Amino acid sequence: MEQLMQTLKVQIIEALNLRHLKPEDIKDDEPLFVEGVGLDSIDALELIVLLQQHYGVKVEDPSQGPQIFRSVKSMAEYIENNKKPQSA
């Protein structure tokens, strides 16, 4: 989980062009939207793409968005709970 959150921070900075931030600037439980990191609605779409592209995880229910993308920690938990098992 710790490793996943670190990787997510790097991927978020890369995907959203947040060149002014370092991974350590984003706290695990800090809000990603409005306050905290200050992301917007377009960034939310980009995060949906990120989950699908890197982890094969889809956001099936849009109403879950605010909960899933609340913080890096909540994103990591969603990935852990929804990623497909590795085939043998």
Added chain:
Amino acid sequence: MMKYFVNGFCRINNRKVTVNDILIYEDHQSSFYDFLLKIYPLGEIYPKYYKMDNLSKAGVIASELLLQNENPNQKYKPEDIAVVLSNHSSSLDTDLRYQKSTEKIPSPALFVYTLPNIVIGEICIRNKFKGENAFFIHEAFNPEYMVKYVDLLLQNNQTEACLSGWVEVLGENHDVFLYLVEKKKSDYSFNHSMEDLLKKYNNY
């Protein structure tokens, strides 16, 4: 016929930044992307800058540097400040990046920049301008057309000031010439005429 004045300009080309005839930055080593990030600290801190495409970055940083000493929003109502820009390649620089992203999953962050007038929106949001705006596509910087159009806006009393000019970006090629047109002269002024604009554009 009323005469209007250019009360400041910013020129960015060949990895050089010139404001009101003064060279303020030069870097011939960096890629254009890195160059845009390096010149950013010359202006005021604005985190959204990092997320913009190169065309919007170029327009926004030129407007920041041009307006940092005296912003028209301190003198006029937001509705009276216009932005009229032009270029050759429209938003092709980002269109091509977006097209490449569609090979995997289309990028929403790139998609929102696939129109040239988005740079006007970014400048207006940043400076709270709410006046007339237009973006023209021309073969090359066309001062004759731009002067006529901006003069018309100022004559109709719809506009007190207009940020105008040329913002061309395609790959590593960049050619930016932004200037502020007003009805009255300021400390730094030249005539808002085809001849004077072309002279400044070609000088830098």
